[in-house]
Each structure stands twice: as C-alpha cells, then as structure tokens.
Amino acid sequence: MSSHVECASKPLPTDYYGENVFNDKAMRQHLPKTVYKSLKQTIEKGERLDPAIADVVASAIKDWAVSKGATHYTHVFYPLTDNSAEKHDSFLTPDDEGGAIAEFSGSNLVKGEADGSSLPSGGLRSTFEARGYTAWDVTSPAYVMENAGGIVLCIPTLFLSWTGLALDKKTPLLRSNQAVNKQAQRVLKLFGVETNLPIAANGGLEQEYFLVDRDYVMKRPDLLIAGRTLFGAKPPKGQEFEDQYYGVIPERVFAFMVEVEQELYKLGIPVKTRHNEVAPSQYEIAPLYESANLATDHNQLIMTILRRVARKHNLVCILHEKPFQGLNGSGKHVNYSIGNKEIGNLFEPGETPHDNAQFLVFLCAVIRAVHKYGAFLRATVASASNDFRLGAHEAPPAIMSLFLGDQLQDILDQFRIGEVKGSRKKRIMNIGVDTLPPIPADPGDRNRTSPFAFVGNRFEFRAVGSSQNPAGSIVALNTMLAESLDFSATFLERELQKNCTLGEAVQKLVAFIVEEHSAVLFNGDGYSKVWHKEAERRKLPIHPHTPDALPVFTSPEIIDLCTRYNVLCREELRSRQEVYFEQYIKTTHTEAKLALSMARTNIYPAAIRYQTELAKNAKVLSGLGIENSDKLLKEMSELILKLDMAIRELQVQIDFDPVDEKERINVQKNPGLAPNIQMTEAEHCRSKILVAMQELRTLADSLETLVAEDLWPFPSYQHMLFVK
Incomplete structure (x- = not known):
C-alpha cells in the first residue's frame, strides 16, 4: 500500500515539463504586456528586436533565473568543433556598502564577448586578433541548466x-532560413x-x-581518448542474431533513460521515443518535430545530458560514429520539412x-536541389569518424541519391510522359487473424539504404554522424532548396x-525537372555494388x-550558391573547409x-609474456619426455614478429611529411595555397596512416584470440558490450 502512495506522490512529467525554460508561459508571467507582445513579434514573425525592450527583458530573465537558484549566466554558442561552448559570468556586482547585488x-x-582566436576559425581570426562576439538568438529560448x-x-x-x-554553426542556419522563406513565399504567392x-x-x-x-572505459585508452576502439577482436556473438533491435531495455539502462528524459523534460525538449538499436549496447532517443533552429539547439543539449546522466549511473555514453569494429555505428537522422503553423507542412x-x-x-x-548540389550535402557530413560508418551495411552510402517510394515515383513517371491518370491508393492488408480489423498499408515502402528518403510527409537525411552538429546539413538543405524554389518560381x-494556366505551368515544370534531374532518383538497394556502378554511369x-x-x-x-543567397560568403566557406x-x-x-x-606498451608486452609462458611449458614438457606440439608457440611467434613490423611501419607513416619544405615556404608567402597542403596531408592520412593502423589492428586482434585472458591488457568486446 505504501509503495502505491509513494508512486502516486511522484511529480508527473506534465507538472515539470519546461520548468527550466524561459518559454512563452514564463514570458507572459514575467514581462509587461507591451514588452511581451513586442518580443513575441520578433520570435514568431522574424521582426527586428526593439532595442528599447532589451533591459526590461534582461531584468525579467535574471529575476526568473535567480529565483531558480542561478548565480551565473553564459552565452552558449556552437563553434566549428561540433560541440557547445560557454563562458560563465556572475550576476553579482559589488555595491558600495561591502555587499553585492545581482x-x-x-x-x-x-x-557578449568571447575569444575569437583560440577556437577554430579557419584563418578568419589570427591569434593576435582575439575579439569575437556572441549575439542573442531571440528565437531560441533561454534556460537554466x-x-x-x-x-x-x-x-x-x-x-x-x-x-x-x-x-559558428547557428549563424548560417538562421541566414539559410531567411533564404528559404523568401523563395518559398514567392512560390506560395x-x-x-x-x-x-x-x-x-x-x-x-x-x-x-x-x-x-x-x-x-577507464581501462581502454582508445575509448577514453578517441571515443572508439582502435583494437578489439570480434566477440563470439555480435548483432548477427538480430535480437537487439527493439529488444527489452536492460534495467540499468532503463533507469538511465528515465533520468535523461526527466532532465530533458525540464528543459522543454519533447523527447518521444527510446529503444534498443541494432548493435549490442546501442540505443536511440528521438524527440518530436520542432523548428530546425530549436531542434539543433536541443540536440546539443540531448548529447550533453546523455553524457552527464551516464556518469551518474557509472556508464559512459559514446557518441562516436563507429566505436566498435564489425558492429553497426551510430547516426543522427535528420527529418526535414519546411512550413509554418498557419499553412502547415509544405511536403x-x-x-x-x-x-x-x-x-x-x-x-x-x-x-x-539534391541532384544539382548533392556533393555539397555530402561534404557537410564528412569527418574522420563518419568515414568509418558511411557506406557500410548499416548506413547510407556516401553517394547522395533520393528515394521517393512507388507512389510518388509512379506519379512523376506519368508527368514525364504527359499522361497523368492518378495515384496509387493505400491497400488493405489481410492479416489472417479474425479478431483484427482490416489494416491500411501505405502506398509505398521505406528504404533504409537511401541517404535521403521521402517518408510520408518529410525527407529523412540519414548520413549525419551521431557526434555531428546537424546544423551544417540543414544549412545545405535550406540553401539548395532556396535556389531550386527560386528557379521554380521564375519558371x-x-x-x-505566356498566358498558360497555373496547372499547365506546373505540369511543364514537373515534366522538365523529372526529365533533367531524375538521375538522382533511386528506389533500390543503396548498399549494392551494382548501385555504385550505376551512380557512376549517371554521373x-x-x-x-x-x-x-x-x-x-x-x-x-557552391561559392556562387551560398553567396547568392547570403548564407555563407567565400571566406566563411574557405574557413570551414580549412577547419574540417x-x-x-x-x-x-x-x-x-x-x-x-x-601496441608498444600494452599489447606487445602481453604477447611476449604469453609467448614466454608457452616456451617454458614446452621446455618443461620436453624435459619430462612428453611430446608437445609447438604449433601455438610458432603461431604466436610469427604474429609477434609481424606485430613488431607493423608498429615500425605505423611509426614511419606518422613521421613522414608528405609536403616538401618548398611547398610550406610557398604557403607562408601565399596563404591561398594552404588547401593544397591540407589535401595532401589528408590524403596521406587516408591512404597510408589509416591503412597502417588497420594492419596493426588486424594483427593485434588475432593475438587477442590467442593470448590468455588474464594477460590481455584491455577489456574485451564481450565484456564491454554484454555486461549491462
């Protein structure tokens, strides 16, 4: 009985949802009516903020935050590192009477002012040019953490x-929203x-x-520092039984998820879904749809809260795209649409x-847009960590294609030949169970191998990496779409x-675009080798x-695209390329x-110790006149020799400078040549260093399967993935 009473006394999520956010409810409560209306106009209609109300709003936000226990404030921003950044300042100011006021x-x-040189700027700021500014984004509400x-x-x-x-990542996103708004309004008109x-x-x-x-994790330097395992033999069981996805959530993980959701609800983040993912120890959290600007801010908070709450449960939340070789990696699917509250979703x-x-x-x-600028979209998800995931049998390929499904593909084909007869209707599934009513099925299936797929009333971009800030991809989508809407409106x-009716004009436009850009449409298996050859044929x-x-x-x-719509100038694009x-x-x-x-200080010594044990054992058995097969000892010795050679080869590739001294001197004289050096260095990393690392790993992982478990220096995949 007491347990039921205790459970009933716990606050419901509806009681504390958004309590730590200076949201519309808090604004109405703390702001004068005229100030509230003015601020609301800025937030909803994109009108310029009235400077006259800034002091009133600031005072109200401060009083609200202090009432919740806040002692400091910070301007949170999103630099080109994909992480959040913040500098805390106190509300307290000394008075003249030995005290202080807030x-x-x-x-x-x-x-606010932040250091503009110590964060990556891609040459936009030199070390001696340190000034940078933070500017309030009024459309994303303040909150207390x-x-x-x-x-x-x-x-x-x-x-x-x-x-x-x-x-940062936010400024181009807001600019791109303005660009897509202007061109969408032209079409709607x-x-x-x-x-x-x-x-x-x-x-x-x-x-x-x-x-x-x-x-x-504390015993794995690779997970601790790199966020992924650089070594690790495949466990006896991985994900091949397909029993992880949507499986029962382990109790310890469930407790973690509940606490995460409680923290996110306080911050007004509408998380909706939680479940086991495909790989062991992999999970997913998904919020409801929001404006893209707010959604990206909330996603940064979700990652922060996931990491923070995990520590409380003696867990580590790993957001790397591919922490475990041989298992599915992690992505961040972006469900994308455009519209507003008045007219709804335009897709x-x-x-x-x-x-x-x-x-x-x-x-x-x-x-x-995807056909003309797919390479731009691909570039926004390019990173060292996402390279391990894209193209594997778990994530979409790095080739940007678009999946529409049978119904829409059929409609466009009809427009292409000029005979529009109708749409495929939803069919009724006959389940064969008498107690179930008829269940309607969608007119088209989904395609999980497509990087950009239409899923009923929105597009799902599935190539973004789990650790990445999705703002870059949304900026590309907005800007690409703005240009295509511009083209469509002009057409x-x-x-x-020419005195065409609107219907005739639309039919001509649809037929033209389908004829010119259908190469990007692909409803098949994006994982297949056949598609890669076909994509090459389609150019x-x-x-x-x-x-x-x-x-x-x-x-x-891309320079023309981004400058034409005032999203990113040439210098800003160049800086991003340099930073990435x-x-x-x-x-x-x-x-x-x-x-x-x-390899040098842990794996090699462990292998030598086991080799020594095997050699001593062989000698003892031989002395006793007992026949002993030295097959394992020979295998160990050969692997150790190869491991030593692989260590030396990796050291050579790390030390090697693919850029000669003359080129570096030329760059000092002409900084515009810097991208050429970066491309050379990056290609050396890809074709030499990563190859040497994989060779070293292959040998080390083979040794892990032979060396006695008590001698192996690192926790195995089996322990990390299956001990919950």
Missing part, C-alpha cells in the same frame, strides 16, 4: 568575428497562399548512442498527390506570362572519403599515435 542588463543579454555545483542561466547565441563573419509567418525549416533529430560500463502530399500541384512543385524543387512566372558525385568531399566547399558552384581538413588530419594523427602507444 545585475543583468540588456547589453549583457544581447551581446542544473549542475551538481550550481545553476547557470544559458542564453543561446550566435558567434561572430569582429568583422561580422560567422565563426503564385498559388494564392498568404501567410503572416515566415516559412522555416523543421527538424526531427533521432540520436543514436552506445552505453558502456565506465570501469571498462504534405494529401490523399491525391497527383492533383496537389503545390506539393508537386515543392517536391520537384527538392529533387532538383512558373515566365510560363504564366552522380562519388566522394567516398572526407579528403574527397571537403574540396566541394570552395568549388565555384584540420580536424580530419589531427584526429587521424592522434588516433595513430594512440594506437602506437597501446
């Missing part, structure tokens, strides 16, 4: 250089649709992750999509001037590795040196 002005709220040591008011912000260039609210991108971000007992096909001319225009704009306007861009993909950022067509190349090179070198250290 102060927070409008200028503190709207603008509860930490073990105290409570902090967090204000989502942009991060800009002294010259106004974007040093042709259909007689008016809206007082801006058209914006929406996103649903599914987050995959692994959980491993912290005691094991909603309705019951008769063949008659929904507005939907078809927006659909075809996406097809054209329709031109046809209407789709194929960039299997990061060094192949990153040069796209500074290609003439640098991250790829540094990551590879760090992992290589770590692998070298582990």
